Amino acid sequence: MDEFIDFVRGGPLGPIKKWGTRWSLWPVHLVTACCGAELAHAFACGYDGERIGALNYGIARQTNLIIVEGAITRKMARVLRVTWEQMPDPKFVIVMGACGLEGGLFWNGYHLVKPSDVVPVDFFIPGCPPTPEALLRGIRQLQDKIVTGEAKTSATFSEIMLEQGRKPRVLPKSPKKVSKAPAVLVNVPKQVEWEFGEKLVEELKAKIDAKSITITGKNRIAVKVERDYIPKAALKLRDMGFDHVKNVNVVDVPNEDKFIVEYHFSSYSVKELMPVVVNVFADVPRDEPEVKSLAKIFPSADYLEREMHDFFGVVFEGNPWTGRKFLLAPDAPEYPLRKDFKLEKEVYVR
Amino acid sequence: MIDVFQILNYFFGIFSSDMMDIPLIAPIVDYLMQIPLLNILVALILWKPFFAVVIMPGLVVLTLYLLYIVWYERKLTARVQWRVGPLEVARPIRGAIQALADGIRYFFQEAIVHREAHRPYYIQLPILAFIPVLLPILFIPAGSAVGIYTPYSIQLIVTFIALIPITIVAIGWASNSRFAYIGSVREAFMYFAYEVPFIIAVISMVFLYGSGDAYVAVEKQSAIPGALLNPIAFIVYIIAMLMATSRLPFEIPEADQEIAFGPFVEYSGILFGLVMVLAYEKLYIMTLLFTILFLGGWSGIYCPLLGDLNGPLWLFIKSIVVISILVIVRSIYARYRLDQALRIGWTSMLTLSIIALIIGGAVGVWLS
Numbered sequence: 001m002d003e004f005i006d007f008v009r010g011g012p013l014g015p016i017k018k019w020g021t022r023w024s025l026w027p028v029h030l031v032t033a034c035c036g037a038e039l040a041h042a043f044a045c046g047y048d049g050e051r052i053g054a055l056n057y058g059i060a061r062q063t064n065l066i067i068v069e070g071a072i073t074r075k076m077a078r079v080l081r082v083t084w085e086q087m088p089d090p091k092f093v094i095v096m097g098a099c100g101l102e103g104g105l106f107w108n109g110y111h112l113v114k115p116s117d118v119v120p121v122d123f124f125i126p127g128c129p130p131t132p133e134a135l136l137r138g139i140r141q142l143q144d145k146i147v148t149g150e151a152k153t154s155a156t157f158s159e160i161m162l163e164q165g166r167k168p169r170v171l172p173k174s175p176k177k178v179s180k181a182p183a184v185l186v187n188v189p190k191q192v193e194w195e196f197g198e199k200l201v202e203e204l205k206a207k208i209d210a211k212s213i214t215i216t217g218k219n220r221i222a223v224k225v226e227r228d229y230i231p232k233a234a235l236k237l238r239d240m241g242f243d244h245v246k247n248v249n250v251v252d253v254p255n256e257d258k259f260i261v262e263y264h265f266s267s268y269s270v271k272e273l274m275p276v277v278v279n280v281f282a283d284v285p286r287d288e289p290e291v292k293s294l295a296k297i298f299p300s301a302d303y304l305e306r307e308m309h310d311f312f313g314v315v316f317e318g319n320p321w322t323g324r325k326f327l328l329a330p331d332a333p334e335y336p337l338r339k340d341f342k343l344e345k346e347v348y349v350r
Numbered sequence: 351m352i353d354v355f356q357i358l359n360y361f362f363g364i365f366s367s368d369m370m371d372i373p374l375i376a377p378i379v380d381y382l383m384q385i386p387l388l389n390i391l392v393a394l395i396l397w398k399p400f401f402a403v404v405i406m407p408g409l410v411v412l413t414l415y416l417l418y419i420v421w422y423e424r425k426l427t428a429r430v431q432w433r434v435g436p437l438e439v440a441r442p443i444r445g446a447i448q449a450l451a452d453g454i455r456y457f458f459q460e461a462i463v464h465r466e467a468h469r470p471y472y473i474q475l476p477i478l479a480f481i482p483v484l485l486p487i488l489f490i491p492a493g494s495a496v497g498i499y500t501p502y503s504i505q506l507i508v509t510f511i512a513l514i515p516i517t518i519v520a521i522g523w524a525s526n527s528r529f530a531y532i533g534s535v536r537e538a539f540m541y542f543a544y545e546v547p548f549i550i551a552v553i554s555m556v557f558l559y560g561s562g563d564a565y566v567a568v569e570k571q572s573a574i575p576g577a578l579l580n581p582i583a584f585i586v587y588i589i590a591m592l593m594a595t596s597r598l599p600f601e602i603p604e605a606d607q608e609i610a611f612g613p614f615v616e617y618s619g620i621l622f623g624l625v626m627v628l629a630y631e632k633l634y635i636m637t638l639l640f641t642i643l644f645l646g647g648w649s650g651i652y653c654p655l656l657g658d659l660n661g662p663l664w665l666f667i668k669s670i671v672v673i674s675i676l677v678i679v680r681s682i683y684a685r686y687r688l689d690q691a692l693r694i695g696w697t698s699m700l701t702l703s704i705i706a707l708i709i710g711g712a713v714g715v716w717l718s
Contacts, residue, residue: 013458020454023439045432050424052438053448059610061618064459088460088618 004090009149021090022143023053026063028087030080033070035097035129042132054139060086065142067135068115071099071106074329077113084119093121094138098128108343110336111328126155184251186260186281187214187222194218196272204278207236219275227282230263231292237278238297241270245294246277248304250312254339259284259314261291263301284314293318311337358390365393370401370495370658398658402495406662407638407669408487415634416627419673420449427681453623461619464527471524476617476624479517483631486510490638491564493648493661501563507639508552511594514632515541518603521625522613533612536688537603540593543695544600548590550703551583554710555643560718568647570717576644579713583706584644586699591640591676593691595633598680602688604629633676637669645672 008014008021029039043049043056050056057063060083072080084093095115098104101124103112115121122145125138137154145151197215204213204223210233211224225233242265249262262281267273284291293316295302305316306326313335315322325332335341372379379396383389394400402408421436425444428435436448463472486507488497500506515537522534558580559567567576577584593600604612614625641647642665650664686694 008458016454017458020451020458023448023451024455026452048428048433048435050428050436051434051445053436053445053451055424058606059615061462061616062611062622064455086462088462090459 004092005146005149007090008146018146021064022146025053025065025092025139025142026055026057027065027067027094027139028057028060028063028083029067029069030076030083031069032072032076033097033099033129035069035099038129038132039067039069039096039135042135047132047136049136049139052136052139052143061088063087064090065092065094065139066119068093068095068100070097071104072113072115072118073111074113074332077118078329080115080118092142093119094123094125094142095121096125096127096130096135096138098126100124101126104128110333110341110343122151182253183255184253184260186251186262186279187212187216187224189214190217192218197221197276200276203240207240208233216279220277220279222279222281225280225282227261227284227291230261230280230282231294231297233280234263234265234294234297237265237280241273242267242278243269243298245298245301245304248301248308250308250314252312252337252339254286257286259286259289259312261308261314263294265298289314291316293322295319311335313338358387362390362393365390365397365400368398369393369396370398372396372657372659374655374657374659398495399497402490402492402662403487403497406495406659407490407492407666408497409484411666412487412631412634415670415673416630417447417449417453418670419630419633419677420452421446422674423677423680424448426678430678430681456623457620459619461621462616464616466526467616468524468526471520472616473621475517475521475524476621476628479514479521479625479628480631482510482513482517483628483635486635486639490635490642491648492665494658495662501561503564504552504556504562504567504639504643507635508549511632511636511639512545512549514628515545515594518613518628525613525616527616529609529611529615530613532609533603533615536609537613539688539692540596540600540602540695543692544590544593544699547586547695547699547703548594550700551586551590551706552639552643554580554583554703554707557707557710558714558717560714564642564647567642568649571646572649575646579717580706580709582702582709586703586706587640587644588676589694589699591633591636592679593695594636595629597633597676599683599686600691601680601685602691605685633673634669637672637676638665640672641665641668 008017011017029036031039039056041047043054054065060066064087066080066084066087068080084091093115095101099106099112100115102114103109105128106112123138123141125134127134130138134155141152141154192215194215197219201213201215201221204210204221208223208225209229211226212222213224214222216222223233244266245263246266247262247264249264251260251262253260260281261284262279265278265280266276282291289312291314293301293305295305295316296318302319302321305319306321308314309316309319309322310326310328328336333341366383379392382392395405404410425435436445439445439451440447463469489500489503489506490497491499491503518537519534519541522530522537525531555567555576556562558576559570561567571579591597596602596604604614609615614622617625645668648661648665650660650668652660656663
């Protein structure tokens with residue numbers, strides 16, 4: 001931020017301000033990823049960042065430098081901004097790592113924000129993760145910027161020319177062709193020696209009005225039902241001794257125009273059923289993704305249903321959280337894990 | 351004009367009647383005293399009460415001490431952790447002016463007053479807190495130099511030290527933030543835990559010397575220092591000093607990993623600079639009292655070249671050595687919980703201080 005640099009350098013007391021600020025850059029660090037380990041290394045006995053006057057400090061109110069380590073998601077962006085606004089002027093920002101620079105590993109993700117959109121950044125330190133030397137060099141560069149007033153890059157990369165005659169990558173054109181075979185199969189039968197399982201399948205067949213019941217592996221049973229029948233099946237399973245929902249899962253199958261909603265049941269109380277996982281699943285049409293909620297019957301399903309509603313937009317009727325964002329940031333785009341979710345277009349600059 | 355000269359002469363007479371006699375700089379002083387108007391300034395600086403309060407062991411060396419102790423503490427902690435510590439700011443002197451750079455940076459930073467703060471108190475209290483911290487300097491004698499002589503100096507110093515936590519609690523209250531609130535409550539709890547044993551330990555030494563006069567205390571220690579006369583009071587005083595100044599085993603009100611500097615969490619800029627040095631200044635005052643009570647005060651090897659400066663210099667050197675030993679606990683001890691610290695204060699320290707009171711009475715009878 002140039003006005004802070006101008007403040008530090010300007011006025012009749014400029015040299016004193018410059019000197020004091022230069023040798024007293026206390027970083028408060030906002031760790032969201034693995035770069036925190038490198039920061040710890042940079043301030044531990046190997047490299048000792050305190051040599052150059054940078055004392056690592058935990059409290060934003062009393063510092064003047066913020067080191068952002070790692071990817072900034074939409075939720076963390078608010079935290080970053082609050083932290084930055086807590087700090088007294090003049091203050092500086094260093095962003096560390098590839099994630100903070102352009103997204104890095106999470107490049108073009110729906111949940112990512114560039115730190116430079118949130119706060120004015122003085123220096124970026126590239127690397128995944130950057131070495132402690134690179135971090136300390138970033139702090140030295142900031143010191144130089146305070147002294148000379150102009151930001152210089154200290155890392156120069158050799159430019160590699162693209163080979164002549166090499167064709168650029170061609171992406172398949174829309175509409176993309178898809179095979180007619182079913183894309184996702186949840187109940188692939190498998191031959192296993194499991195006597196108790198066969199007994200259990202007989203019991204299930206007697207009790208549940210299922211489309212198909214298959215053994216998909218040792219201790220794994222898949223039960224296909226109609227989507228309105230899921231709560232009744234769940235009540236039957238509860239009577240049999242299955243006492244919790246382990247997982248709620250949604251599979252998006254756009255070429256068959258359906259979601260597959262899976263509930264995995266297991267038991268903590270009956271010893272024989274403890275290793276067994278029963279997968280009760282149903283096909284749900286994509287244009288009307290509605291399933292009856294199991295939150296009233298199994299409270300452990302509540303959290304998972306909210307999460308699936310966040311990511312896929314499947315409506316769980318009866319779940320009180322439906323219609324609101326649960327895990328995602330309030331401004332996150334709708335239903336990011338659907339297959340037809342549009343990311344920002346990839347742009348290559350030559 | 352005549353009136354002005356008469357007034358100046360009157361003050362010059364007062365100042366020059368009671369000046370520090372330092373043979374080392376005597377020729378320079380004699381030369382300066384012949385210059386009109388400058389001589390009154392020199393006489394003021396070397397006037398014994400002024401010298402004790404402002405120069406040594408007063409404000410000037412207090413500032414130097416603050417610069418030194420912050421650097422020394424960081425350097426020592428770095429050494430314990432196999433690091434180098436502050437260095438590049440001034441390489442030839444091993445980064446000794448690091449605290450000065452930090453102070454200048456704080457001075458030119460924005461001092462934020464947040465919306466929830468009780469605004470007038472929030473700004474006033476860091477400055478008001480200096481009254482109980484700096485007033486004891488008036489009564490601390492150093493050899494022949496003393497600000498205000500009183501036979502109750504030890505009691506007065508203890509009184510002012512006991513006032514300091516009130517300002518810190520008030521600072522936390524004025525901040526009106528939840529961490530500051532927790533910090534204030536912890537400070538109040540700690541205050542009750544250390545203050546009673548601390549005062550009883552000082553009273554035991556007053557019993558021992560039979561007077562609250564610092565001169566009597568130092569005179570009675572001419573053969574055996576107070577630390578050997580009453581070792582239990584010595585131990586209680588050291589632990590109470592660590593508790594009172596939030597040194598690390600008892601750094602409970604300001605625990606920065608738990609409650610982010612407690613009462614001082616909202617302060618920034620120069621206001622934080624002011625409140626941060628409060629604990630160090632309190633440590634300095636308490637160490638001066640400690641030196642007078644237990645380590646023979648300003649008595650030491652007399653250097654004839656320094657004359658009257660011997661007393662203040664010995665007091666200062668002893669205090670600095672004591673503080674330098676005390677700061678090492680910061681880098682080698684973990685923090686107690688609040689309830690553990692309270693238990694220590696209300697059980698073992700209280701018992702020890704009462705034993706010290708009995709010993710103090712007995713030794714006092716033997717000495718007199």
